[in-house]
Amino acid sequence: EVQLVQSGAQVKKPGKSLKISCQGSGYTFTNYWIGWVRQMPGKGLEWMGIIYPGDSETRYSPSFHGQVTISADKSISTAYLQWSSLKASDTAIYYCARLGGGFKTMGSDDAFDVWGQGTMVTVSS
Amino acid sequence: DIQMTQSPSSLSASVGDRVTITCRASQSITTWLAWYQQKPGKAPNLLIYKASRLQSGVPSRFSGSGSGTEFTLTISSLQPDDFATYYCQQYDTYSGTFGQGTKLEIK
Numbered sequence: 001e002v003q004l005v006q007s008g009a010q011v012k013k014p015g016k017s018l019k020i021s022c023q024g025s026g027y028t029f030t031n032y033w034i035g036w037v038r039q040m041p042g043k044g045l046e047w048m049g050i051i052y053p054g055d056s057e058t059r060y061s062p063s064f065h066g067q068v069t070i071s072a073d074k075s076i077s078t079a080y081l082q083w084s085s086l087k088a089s090d091t092a093i094y095y096c097a098r099l100g101g102g103f104k105t106m107g108s109d110d111a112f113d114v115w116g117q118g119t120m121v122t123v124s125s
Numbered sequence: 126d127i128q129m130t131q132s133p134s135s136l137s138a139s140v141g142d143r144v145t146i147t148c149r150a151s152q153s154i155t156t157w158l159a160w161y162q163q164k165p166g167k168a169p170n171l172l173i174y175k176a177s178r179l180q181s182g183v184p185s186r187f188s189g190s191g192s193g194t195e196f197t198l199t200i201s202s203l204q205p206d207d208f209a210t211y212y213c214q215q216y217d218t219y220s221g222t223f224g225q226g227t228k229l230e231i232k
Contacts, residue, residue, distance in 0.1 A: 035221070037169075045161075045169065045212055047221035059219045062126060095168055099216070110216050111159035111174035118168055 002026040004116035019082035022096030029077035030054040033099035131224030137232040148213035
């Protein structure tokens with residue numbers, strides 16, 4: 001079974017750093033882009049960025065570029081989303097999801113076909 | 126950035142109704158358009174990709190159409206399990222943008 005399993009909920013103070021994870025299984029992790037999506041409380045979905053684990057090429061939304069870092073460790077089939085200095089406005093659920101195409105060159109099959117269960121991040125003093 | 130505008134933002138309908146949700150892109154995305162369903166407390170679920178291709182396991186009452194800048198999601202006969210929030214998403218050229226969502230409620 002293809003699945004993405006995310007790390008557990010986090011509660012952090014403003015200014016702290018954080019790294020959350022997303023482990024893939026049931027498929028060749030290096031062949032599929034992985035993306036991160038933010039959902040703030042009661043709000044819609046926001047596309048943050050994607051990474052190709054095969055070579056760690058990364059693309060960011062302009063809204064999130066410089067605010068977060070996306071990385072991957074292909075040896076353990078895991079993608080990461082990290083912050084160096086959290087803000088209260090980072091409070092949200094963060095989902096990882098796989099792009100379904102299976103190639104580095106993106107195509108029309110590259111919708112998010114498999115999703116992780118989400119990681120709730122709460123930033124509060 | 127490509128902007129996606131969904132309409133309506135909310136919709137009340139009854140079991141058995143035919144429902145259509147529209148998504149408009151700020152520039153042409155050919156058919157690089159997906160539709161997702163999200164229920165409270167759950168991750169989104171892919172329904173349609175490439176504008177009109179039904180994801181495996183999704184009931185055939187869901188269908189998608191359109192190309193360029195105008196797209197629609199149609200549910201032919203609403204079932205109780207379909208009351209949820211629906212999002213469109215463009216995934217053109219190594220980026221992605223979601224619509225603001227359409228909340229489908231029971232009338």
